[in-house]
Amino acid sequence: MSARTAPGLAAFEHVLRETRERVYTVTETVPLDRLTGWRFDENTGFIAHESGRYFSVEGLQVDTQSPPAGWGQPIINQPETGILGFLVKKSDGILRFLTQLKAEPGNRNGLQLSPTVQATKSNYTGVHGGRHVPYLEYFQDPARRRVIADVRQSEQGSRFLRKRNRNMIVETQESVEARDGFVWLTLGQLHELLAIDDLVNMDTRSVLACLPFEDRAPSPGNELHPLEDVLSWITEARTRSDMRVRSVRLDALEDWEFTGGSIGHRTGRHFDVIGVRVEAVGREVGLWCQPMIQNRAPGLLALLVTRVHGLLHVLMQVRTEPGLVDAAELAPTVQCTPDDFDPLPPGERPLFLDLVQNARADRIWFDTTLSDEGGRFYHSGSRHLVVETGWLPEPPEFRWLTLGQLEELTRHSHYLNMQARSALACLRSLIHGGDL
Amino acid sequence: MSARTAPGLAAFEHVLRETRERVYTVTETVPLDRLTGWRFDENTGFIAHESGRYFSVEGLQVDTQSPPAGWGQPIINQPETGILGFLVKKSDGILRFLTQLKAEPGNRNGLQLSPTVQATKSNYTGVHGGRHVPYLEYFQDPARRRVIADVRQSEQGSRFLRKRNRNMIVETQESVEARDGFVWLTLGQLHELLAIDDLVNMDTRSVLACLPFEDRAPSPGNELHPLEDVLSWITEARTRSDMRVRSVRLDALEDWEFTGGSIGHRTGRHFDVIGVRVEAVGREVGLWCQPMIQNRAPGLLALLVTRVHGLLHVLMQVRTEPGLVDAAELAPTVQCTPDDFDPLPPGERPLFLDLVQNARADRIWFDTTLSDEGGRFYHSGSRHLVVETGWLPEPPEFRWLTLGQLEELTRHSHYLNMQARSALACLRSLIHGGDL
Numbered sequence: 056m057s058a059r060t061a062p063g064l065a066a067f068e069h070v071l072r073e074t075r076e077r078v079y080t081v082t083e084t085v086p087l088d089r090l091t092g093w094r095f096d097e098n099t100g101f102i103a104h105e106s107g108r109y110f111s112v113e114g115l116q117v118d119t120q121s122p123p124a125g126w127g128q129p130i131i132n133q134p135e136t137g138i139l140g141f142l143v144k145k146s147d148g149i150l151r152f153l154t155q156l157k158a159e160p161g162n163r164n165g166l167q168l169s170p171t172v173q174a175t176k177s178n179y180t181g182v183h184g185g186r187h188v189p190y191l192e193y194f195q196d197p198a199r200r201r202v203i204a205d206v207r208q209s210e211q212g213s214r215f216l217r218k219r220n221r222n223m224i225v226e227t228q229e230s231v232e233a234r235d236g237f238v239w240l241t242l243g244q245l246h247e248l249l250a251i252d253d254l255v256n257m258d259t260r261s262v263l264a265c266l267p268f269e270d271r272a273p274s275p276g277n278e279l280h281p282l283e284d285v286l287s288w289i290t291e292a293r294t295r296s297d298m299r300v301r302s303v304r305l306d307a308l309e310d311w312e313f314t315g316g317s318i319g320h321r322t323g324r325h326f327d328v329i330g331v332r333v334e335a336v337g338r339e340v341g342l343w344c345q346p347m348i349q350n351r352a353p354g355l356l357a358l359l360v361t362r363v364h365g366l367l368h369v370l371m372q373v374r375t376e377p378g379l380v381d382a383a384e385l386a387p388t389v390q391c392t393p394d395d396f397d398p399l400p401p402g403e404r405p406l407f408l409d410l411v412q413n414a415r416a417d418r419i420w421f422d423t424t425l426s427d428e429g430g431r432f433y434h435s436g437s438r439h440l441v442v443e444t445g446w447l448p449e450p451p452e453f454r455w456l457t458l459g460q461l462e463e464l465t466r467h468s469h470y471l472n473m474q475a476r477s478a479l480a481c482l483r484s485l486i487h488g489g490d491l
Numbered sequence: 492m493s494a495r496t497a498p499g500l501a502a503f504e505h506v507l508r509e510t511r512e513r514v515y516t517v518t519e520t521v522p523l524d525r526l527t528g529w530r531f532d533e534n535t536g537f538i539a540h541e542s543g544r545y546f547s548v549e550g551l552q553v554d555t556q557s558p559p560a561g562w563g564q565p566i567i568n569q570p571e572t573g574i575l576g577f578l579v580k581k582s583d584g585i586l587r588f589l590t591q592l593k594a595e596p597g598n599r600n601g602l603q604l605s606p607t608v609q610a611t612k613s614n615y616t617g618v619h620g621g622r623h624v625p626y627l628e629y630f631q632d633p634a635r636r637r638v639i640a641d642v643r644q645s646e647q648g649s650r651f652l653r654k655r656n657r658n659m660i661v662e663t664q665e666s667v668e669a670r671d672g673f674v675w676l677t678l679g680q681l682h683e684l685l686a687i688d689d690l691v692n693m694d695t696r697s698v699l700a701c702l703p704f705e706d707r708a709p710s711p712g713n714e715l716h717p718l719e720d721v722l723s724w725i726t727e728a729r730t731r732s733d734m735r736v737r738s739v740r741l742d743a744l745e746d747w748e749f750t751g752g753s754i755g756h757r758t759g760r761h762f763d764v765i766g767v768r769v770e771a772v773g774r775e776v777g778l779w780c781q782p783m784i785q786n787r788a789p790g791l792l793a794l795l796v797t798r799v800h801g802l803l804h805v806l807m808q809v810r811t812e813p814g815l816v817d818a819a820e821l822a823p824t825v826q827c828t829p830d831d832f833d834p835l836p837p838g839e840r841p842l843f844l845d846l847v848q849n850a851r852a853d854r855i856w857f858d859t860t861l862s863d864e865g866g867r868f869y870h871s872g873s874r875h876l877v878v879e880t881g882w883l884p885e886p887p888e889f890r891w892l893t894l895g896q897l898e899e900l901t902r903h904s905h906y907l908n909m910q911a912r913s914a915l916a917c918l919r920s921l922i923h924g925g926d927l
Binding site: 134202204282283286290291293294466469 | 639719723
């Protein structure tokens with residue numbers, strides 16, 4: 056292990072401060088129609104890169120028979136599957152995670168903590184014309200690692216069209232030097248850092264949620280619902296879903312307008328598609344332009360937890376989103392943008408929103424604002440809440456599940472959406488240590 | 492339990508003979524362009540029902556960078572998810588399956604054994620104008636059953652575009668009468684009947700493959716590959732897949748011709764899209780027309796099995812198919828139409844094809860021809876083989892998996908393709924009884 060191993064958080068904070076001075080991006084907004092390398096394709100009606108690569112911003116028309124009856128929206132289409140991978144190594148009996156201090160153009164605070172490898176296929180096949188992706192070989196060469204987790208998981212289904220990333224955790228026995236901009240952190244350290252606003256990035260949260268517990272064991276049998284019933288409930292929701300999506304031209308989206316160099320919803324809600332010009336220091340490519348998503352208001356992701364039969368249960372909802380590959384996935388108890396519902400009477404607000412927003416301080420286990428992925432999202436994030444409650448009855452779209460059940464589901468694709476994985480990583484950060 | 496419970500197969504065969512006289516279909520081929528209710532839509536280039544319902548036959552263009560470099564083909568698009576459901580009930584400590592004797596237009600021998608409910612959404616929401624689907628209530632009302640299995644599984648990915656059916660097994664405590672055309676069979680009886688050519692239909696095989704073993708238990712730990720490695724290998728194959736599909740007009744498919752009232756490949760291989768006129772006695776609707784798929788030659792589905800560390804292992808391949816929702820699923824060791832490869836030199840024939848075709852008689856555990864689903868496939872089926880072998884090295888696309896691992900995977904969608912589930916049901920029929 057190298058000198059960059061951080062034995063305590065004080066040492067890490069020193070590395071962080073020192074790296075922030077050398078690795079950063081300067082991002083300025085640019086009108087979408089003056090974005091070097093990108094153009095509005097008159098033929099398709101999409102915004103795409105001149106090379107045909109990276110991603111495109113497309114229109115999506117969503118039709119459903121149940122309310123809301125249907126809507127149109129811009130959505131990011133990036134068909135390739137990227138790798139979000141943590142290289143881990145055991146030393147002194149403790150697992151350490153090789154963490155990257157990564158500056159992304161959308162981060163409001165510069166560096167955030169990223170998995171070892173966070174690479175689109177374009178990155179690692181050299182489409183960017185960029186440099187070699189460090190440590191990628193551990194994720195590509197089976198002989199050099201033991202797989203701990205390797206599963207494709209969805210990105211946000213309301214922003215990405217059928218986008219998946221490969222979430223990987225691989226263990227090596229080799230001696231691995233932490234290069235400049237990387238640091239070895241224990242799981243306990245990562246968990247402590249999760250409580251700091253906007254520090255542990257979305258990809259790290261996503262991958263950490265896929266980490267199996269060390270004592271993976273047959274479930275204790277006192278869950279509220281056997282796993283077969285949980286799977287059946289998800290199958291039922293997916294079968295019932297009547298959401299149909301089709302690609303349409305951006306300029307055919309009725310409620311969206313191109314004004315002032317960006318695309319926004321006529322109500323001023325939801326999100327904007329903006330253009331940015333990025334100058335990066337200490338990153339693969341020095342200068343580029345790209346479209347980004349800027350959410351109009353912060354999101355709220357909340358998990359309600361309670362103890363049943365002495366076992367911690369989490370209230371999950373099954374949620375249909377237009378960009379998901381398989382119609383519906385599990386989402387946190389509350390997943391919304393509260394500002395969107397602000398003038399609504401209580402009966403029309405999302406279930407449990409008022410409950411989590413008005414929770415007593417001593418019931419709030421976790422409360423931190425964490426960013427969306429800074430490569431696509433500009434200054435966007437969500438407040439992450441974990442709130443304890445007494446048992447509550449389950450509305451049809453909700454079930455109390457155990458951490459063991461959620462762990463079992465994260466071994467497979469398409470069960471927990473990005474927001475659920477992000478919130479689950481926060482909840483699990485409280486439990487590592489075994490005091491719950 | 493009713494008088495129709497079959498205590499032995501002799502009684503069942505009597506019921507079968509007697510029902511065959513009353514329940515049958517008369518199917519005759521009709522040119523596609525003279526198919527009442529169906530038309531070639533000049534606008535889309537698809538064959539569709541005038542009501543816009545049921546399913547359509549569309550063109551699909553498949554592009555891939557790896558060989559074969561790409562092709563076009565007709566494919567069935569039926570977006571709705573049907574139910575394939577077995578109602579089961581324990582009596583005298585033995586689980587019995589309520590089996591339907593069902594005549595389908597494509598069956599070459601009239602009746603076959605179907606799950607209790609085999610219904611498209613059109614069926615059970617009354618689009619056919621048909622009668623009530625018997626026993627459907629057990630699959631729709633959670634209060635009346637215990638779920639044993641409930642998982643959406645793919646249909647054949649080379650014939651159906653992203654089609655899934657909901658495979659269900661539900662247990663009831665209620666007293667249930669076997670109506671006319673239904674019979675209670677034990678798992679042992681169903682397994683014996685699987686050895687008869689073209690008797691146990693495809694949907695039954697698909698659902699039986701999803702039945703958990705009675706002694707579901709933690710895996711014994713002497714599998715060749717830990718499950719994490721198996722999942723990683725599947726994730727890798729899905730990530731690597733570069734198959735892209737897009738809908739095209741049927742008349743834009745270069746190698747396919749409309750001649751003599753059907754659509755066929757210019758080489759005379761693969762399959763035809765034909766039209767049929769069906770007259771049914773003892774079925775929901777008396778008379779209708781529809782397109783069907785007729786495979787040009789019988790298929791071959793073979794599983795190689797061997798014992799490693801005293802534990803039975805099955806050689807599975809991970810296989811990309813254009814109609815699959817998630818790029819690649821597990822397929823049997825051999826899945827092909829042998830006639831398609833007949834003039835090819837051995838080096839270009841599918842892996843293990845020669846081995847299973849030339850197996851010594853005493854190594855062949857199972858050898859039965861079983862039909863494709865008779866609602867969409869006309870006189871089409873595959874020889875199902877289970878062949879014992881010594882251990883063989885694994886080509887990159889193949890892995891030796893245990894039955895326990897395959898059972899774990901069938902709890903979830905999109906791991907075992909239809910052919911794998913069909914072959915697995917045959918293999919499992921040899922094992923029920925615990926003598927392997």
